[in-house]
Amino acid sequence: MNEVWKKPPIPLPAYQGMVGREVGVSSWHLIDQKRIDVYADVIEDHQFIHIDPERAARETPFGTTVAHGFLTMSLLSIMSYEVMPVIEGTSMGVNYGFDKLRFLSPVRAGSRVRGRFTLMEARLRKPAELLSRTSVSVEIEGEAKPAIAAEWLGLIYFA
Template sequence: MVIINNFEEYKSYEGKEIGSSNWHLIDQDEINKFAAATLDHQWIHTDPEKATTQGPFKSTIAHGYLTISLIPYLWKQIADVRNIKMEINYGIENFKFGQPVLVNSEVKLQAKLKSILNLRGVIKVVIEATMIIKDNQKPAYVGDVIFLYHFND
């Protein structure tokens, strides 16, 4: 895990890979809970029997937005940004899903610092987020996550 204490330390990673999270297993229970929370009960996610016999992947798959929603959790395994008053999830851009995440797959997040700007005391950080699927050549997705940080003075 990378420890970042201030803007200058963060800036030193610009254009570089920051790191990777631990592997995270996405099982049917997690998929079902996400479906319940988002009211998205499409059978390809929640009906293992139908997905196995009629689905294109012969298995249920995680919701794409479930995999995106893991970013804050997995990001905290990559970087510990300290000495901040507040961190805000500001946006996501340019996400492309390249591969479905089958139930019981393990995934991890790789993070690269694309850019960092000091906007009069508010630090805007753009992280290129890539979700890797264990034993799969193509990533689940690649896209940009934008955080705003308010460092302590």
């Protein structure tokens, strides 16, 4: 089992005490052409800017192919597993969506990205359901402007 899944759980009040603070920064994740091609096949989006390096070099301002924005966004899951704490007594967490999501910069093939997470809200909606709102920025290694800025919502359920 991946070490990401073996974090020791923390009490709910400790998690809620992190509101307003940066929780952490994930490791770097490579977005290479192979990953982009596999993603293009899965979602059936084969636009040349993603899968044709020669044409993308000739016809786009990017100089090469770029990742689908949704590919970069989908890496938020593994990034969050690396960074976000597990709360004691939880039975599961589910993606509840985004209040804000912007694709700010293209991620060129061969780039590495990482997520920076700040807990913005941790509120019990029901006795066994916690709404968690996290501000996340996906940074591109060596670039000043992030790939993504988002407010991500999750629901965490307690046993």
